[in-house]
Amino acid sequence: MFSPLIEDLIRALRCLPGVGPKSAQRMAMYLLEKDRDAAGLLAATLELAVQKIGRCGLCRTLTEEDVCSLCNNSRRDEKSLCVVETPADVLAIEQAGNYHGRYFVLHGHLSPIDGVGPADLGIDLLERRLADEPVGELIIATNPTVEGEATAQFIAERARACGVAVSRIAHGVPIGGELEYIDGGTLAHAFNSRTAFYTGG
Amino acid sequence: MFSPLIEDLIRALRCLPGVGPKSAQRMAMYLLEKDRDAAGLLAATLELAVQKIGRCGLCRTLTEEDVCSLCNNSRRDEKSLCVVETPADVLAIEQAGNYHGRYFVLHGHLSPIDGVGPADLGIDLLERRLADEPVGELIIATNPTVEGEATAQFIAERARACGVAVSRIAHGVPIGGELEYIDGGTLAHAFNSRTAFYTGG
Numbered sequence: 001m002f003s004p005l006i007e008d009l010i011r012a013l014r015c016l017p018g019v020g021p022k023s024a025q026r027m028a029m030y031l032l033e034k035d036r037d038a039a040g041l042l043a044a045t046l047e048l049a050v051q052k053i054g055r056c057g058l059c060r061t062l063t064e065e066d067v068c069s070l071c072n073n074s075r076r077d078e079k080s081l082c083v084v085e086t087p088a089d090v091l092a093i094e095q096a097g098n099y100h101g102r103y104f105v106l107h108g109h110l111s112p113i114d115g116v117g118p119a120d121l122g123i124d125l126l127e128r129r130l131a132d133e134p135v136g137e138l139i140i141a142t143n144p145t146v147e148g149e150a151t152a153q154f155i156a157e158r159a160r161a162c163g164v165a166v167s168r169i170a171h172g173v174p175i176g177g178e179l180e181y182i183d184g185g186t187l188a189h190a191f192n193s194r195t196a197f198y199t200g201g
Numbered sequence: 202m203f204s205p206l207i208e209d210l211i212r213a214l215r216c217l218p219g220v221g222p223k224s225a226q227r228m229a230m231y232l233l234e235k236d237r238d239a240a241g242l243l244a245a246t247l248e249l250a251v252q253k254i255g256r257c258g259l260c261r262t263l264t265e266e267d268v269c270s271l272c273n274n275s276r277r278d279e280k281s282l283c284v285v286e287t288p289a290d291v292l293a294i295e296q297a298g299n300y301h302g303r304y305f306v307l308h309g310h311l312s313p314i315d316g317v318g319p320a321d322l323g324i325d326l327l328e329r330r331l332a333d334e335p336v337g338e339l340i341i342a343t344n345p346t347v348e349g350e351a352t353a354q355f356i357a358e359r360a361r362a363c364g365v366a367v368s369r370i371a372h373g374v375p376i377g378g379e380l381e382y383i384d385g386g387t388l389a390h391a392f393n394s395r396t397a398f399y400t401g402g
């Protein structure tokens with residue numbers, strides 16, 4: 001019912017996550033009716049981002065530089081290396097604010113069904129870093145899913161072969177969470193991973 | 202925390218209606234990590250749309266053509282002209298499916314506070330059409346808001362001066378709506394605009 005180019009725009013906007021046909025139509029109308037400057041800026045920024053943004057040569061996070069600002073920051077502790085699944089995970093850990101080491105971004109997890117193997121996750125690059133750099137501890141912060149755990153296991157074994165200490169971030173009841181509302185799997189894990197409070201005797 | 206270009210992209214995505222900082226970040230990560238082809242297509246389509254899409258010379262709806270497909274459709278009834286506030290309103294009426302006339306899109310409503318006057322709504326073009334074309338009835342379908350009603354009044358007077366019959370679409374309780382959940386203003390309007398069912402006597 002709209003003109004072909006407007007229909008193209010609505011269809012293109014639907015590629016955005018969480019955007020259905022109604023939202024896409026509302027977005028198209030808003031951009032064309034109310035804010036063409038913003039639409040033009042979005043088009044230009046998106047094109048530039050697609051062209052320029054690649055991966056950091058050291059940690060594989062998304063960046064338009066050869067090496068990202070985190071890897072370039074000499075004040076970060078080079079003895080700690082934290083493995084995460086996505087660039088958004090780096091942001092989440094940085095916002096928590098108590099980790100001051102370096103990162104390595106897998107861009108996913110091992111998934112034989114989807115054909116994602118160690119090479120896709122840059123495990124060779126990770127091993128080279130463990131061999132070349134003075135890494136004292138590899139902290140694995142993949143997600144506590146079946147695939148994330150399998151990936152953590154795989155990387156832990158590779159790192160052990162390199163003679164590097166390996167740890168896994170803790171999983172359990174979130175701080176401030178109420179037991180009543182925590183799912184059974186998390187609660188079971190919290191019991192199995194309990195730490196001594198007072199050893200008795 | 203992300204690179205400057207990624208931050209630019211997140212900021213540009215926030216111009217979309219209903220997209221806050223978290224959604225914008227999720228969209229940027231999705232486009233860069235999972236679907237660069239879609240991102241490139243969105244950028245190109247958006248740029249083309251901003252460049253090419255203007256207004257139909259007859260009805261003022263958004264289109265990349267000089268005259269839109271609806272105005273060009275000789276099977277539409279040229280005796281009925283329906284005035285709406287937005288191109289999305291045209292779509293809504295077309296989807297309802299029982300109107301077969303032509304349209305005129307105001308792109309807004311009269312709003313002296315925002316400096317929106319008759320010239321911004323193309324009222325001069327509307328009057329020219331009423332003078333030149335065999336329009337038998339002007340149907341005003343502006344929104345039932347204070348501004349929409351004032352705009353309807355204004356246009357009705359202009360059309361009357363042109364000697365054209367003018368009507369306003371009905372407002373009241375939506376079909377299938379339950380009285381219990383209808384707001385008081387709509388209900389009051391529905392009572393005032395009641396139609397005779399059986400005249401007695």
Ligand SMILES: [Zn+2]
Nearest residue numbers: 056059068071
């Ligand atoms: Zn880096």
Ligand SMILES: [Zn+2]
Nearest residue numbers: 257260269272
């Ligand atoms: Zn038209």
